[in-house]
Amino acid sequence: MEDYDVIVLGGGAAGLMCAAVAGQRGRRVLVLERAAEVGRKILISGGGRCNFTNIHTAPDRYLSANPHFAKSALSRYTAQDFLTLVERHAIAWHEKTLGQLFCDGSARQIVAMLLDECAAAQAQGGHVDIRCGEDIAEVAHAGGRFDVTTPSGTRSAPALAIATGGPSIPKMGASDFAYRLARRFGLRIVEPRPALVPLTLGGEDVLFRELSGVSAPVEARCGRAAFREAALFTHRGLSGPAILQVSSYWRPGDAVAIDFLPGMAPDWLVEAKRHAPRAHLRTVLAERLPDRLAATLAERIGLPGDLGNLPDKGLRAAGQRLADWRFHPNGSEGFAKAEVTLGGIATAELSSKTMEAKRVPGLYAIGEAVDVTGWLGGYNFQWAWASAVAAGTALAERGA
Incomplete structure (x- = not known):
C-alpha cells in the first residue's frame, strides 16, 4: 500500500490547484483522475480558450443555500491573485466582456500551468503524483486514515479531498460520485440541478422555435435576477448568455421575462408614430x-x-409587452447541456475557512462538488481556485 499525506480525487481545476498548493508546502499528494487526461473541462471552456476568472468576482454573484459561505475563500484568493499566477507563467490574456478573462491562445496553457505548479512542489520538499485512468472502486475510512482503492492498487492518506465536480456535461465523464461519497460519510446534499443551461419551450411558446439561430441583445429576468446579454432562439427553446444566467434562478412553473429592447423609453412607439x-x-x-x-x-x-x-x-401596450414578454419554459436541456451544477455538498457540513468537513476530520470538499455556483463568465473557475487554495493551505497545515 502506498502512503501519502493527501489524496485528491479529481484532476480538474480545483483538484490540480489544491494539489499544487499542498505540494508546494511540503506535502506528498496523490491526484487520482478517472479520465485519460486531467483538466478536460478546462480544455473545452471558453470555446477552447478558457474563461479562467472574472475581475468582477464578488460573493453576490454566487448561488448557495448559505450565500455567505463563499466569502471567506473568495476574499483570501482573488481574481487578481489568479491573474498574477497566469502572468507569472507568461500566458497572454484578454478581457472579453463583463470582466471575463480568456487566454489569447489555448486553454491548454492553463492546464500546463497547473501541471507546472504541481511539479514545482519537488523544489519545496513536497511531491505531487498525478495518475489518470483511475476509477475509484472503494474509499474506506478507519483509524484516522482514508484508503482509496482503484484497479491499480490501494493508497492511503490521513486526508482526502473530494474534487470530482458535479454531474454536468456527462459526456466529459462527469457524474454524481462526489455526492455518493459524501453521503457515505454522512454529509448532507443540497438537491443538484442543472445550471447555466438552455431552457425548452412548449405550448404557445413553441412557435418561437421557428426562430432557431436568431440572436438579439436583451434583458432576461427571472424573479429578482436580471441579466442584459444576448438571447438565442434554438430548435428546442431559449439559450444564449442571458438565458443561461437566468436558468440558475428558474424553477419549473416560473416565467422568464424578456425585454427585447432594453433601455427604450415606455412611449418609444408613440414617438415613432409621430416621426x-x-x-x-x-x-x-x-x-x-x-x-x-x-x-x-x-x-x-x-x-x-x-x-x-x-x-x-x-402602441403603449405593445411597448410594454415588448419590454416584458413572458415565456413559460417547460423544462431545461438538463445536465447534458448544463455548464455547471447547482446544489451539491451542503456548505453547512463544511468549514468556510478550510473546506474541511466538520464531522469528518481530514475530509475536504472543493469546487463544483460544493453547493456554491457562480454566474456565467469565469466565476465558477474562480470558486474552484479559491476553494482549492483554502483547502490546500489547510491540508499543508495539518500536523505542521
Whole structure:
C-alpha cells in the first residue's frame, strides 16, 4: 500500500490547484483522475480558450443555500491573485466582456500551468503524483486514515479531498460520485440541478422555435435576477448568455421575462408614430431587431397597418409587452447541456475557512462538488481556485 499525506480525487481545476498548493508546502499528494487526461473541462471552456476568472468576482454573484459561505475563500484568493499566477507563467490574456478573462491562445496553457505548479512542489520538499485512468472502486475510512482503492492498487492518506465536480456535461465523464461519497460519510446534499443551461419551450411558446439561430441583445429576468446579454432562439427553446444566467434562478412553473429592447423609453412607439406615421410596427422593430424576430413579434402583437392609424394606447401596450414578454419554459436541456451544477455538498457540513468537513476530520470538499455556483463568465473557475487554495493551505497545515 502506498502512503501519502493527501489524496485528491479529481484532476480538474480545483483538484490540480489544491494539489499544487499542498505540494508546494511540503506535502506528498496523490491526484487520482478517472479520465485519460486531467483538466478536460478546462480544455473545452471558453470555446477552447478558457474563461479562467472574472475581475468582477464578488460573493453576490454566487448561488448557495448559505450565500455567505463563499466569502471567506473568495476574499483570501482573488481574481487578481489568479491573474498574477497566469502572468507569472507568461500566458497572454484578454478581457472579453463583463470582466471575463480568456487566454489569447489555448486553454491548454492553463492546464500546463497547473501541471507546472504541481511539479514545482519537488523544489519545496513536497511531491505531487498525478495518475489518470483511475476509477475509484472503494474509499474506506478507519483509524484516522482514508484508503482509496482503484484497479491499480490501494493508497492511503490521513486526508482526502473530494474534487470530482458535479454531474454536468456527462459526456466529459462527469457524474454524481462526489455526492455518493459524501453521503457515505454522512454529509448532507443540497438537491443538484442543472445550471447555466438552455431552457425548452412548449405550448404557445413553441412557435418561437421557428426562430432557431436568431440572436438579439436583451434583458432576461427571472424573479429578482436580471441579466442584459444576448438571447438565442434554438430548435428546442431559449439559450444564449442571458438565458443561461437566468436558468440558475428558474424553477419549473416560473416565467422568464424578456425585454427585447432594453433601455427604450415606455412611449418609444408613440414617438415613432409621430416621426414615421406611415411605417408599420414590423418595420420599426426591424430597425432594432433581427428581421425574423421583428416579424414574429409584430405578428404576435397583432397591430396591423400604419402606425399613424393606431391609437397611442395600443402602441403603449405593445411597448410594454415588448419590454416584458413572458415565456413559460417547460423544462431545461438538463445536465447534458448544463455548464455547471447547482446544489451539491451542503456548505453547512463544511468549514468556510478550510473546506474541511466538520464531522469528518481530514475530509475536504472543493469546487463544483460544493453547493456554491457562480454566474456565467469565469466565476465558477474562480470558486474552484479559491476553494482549492483554502483547502490546500489547510491540508499543508495539518500536523505542521
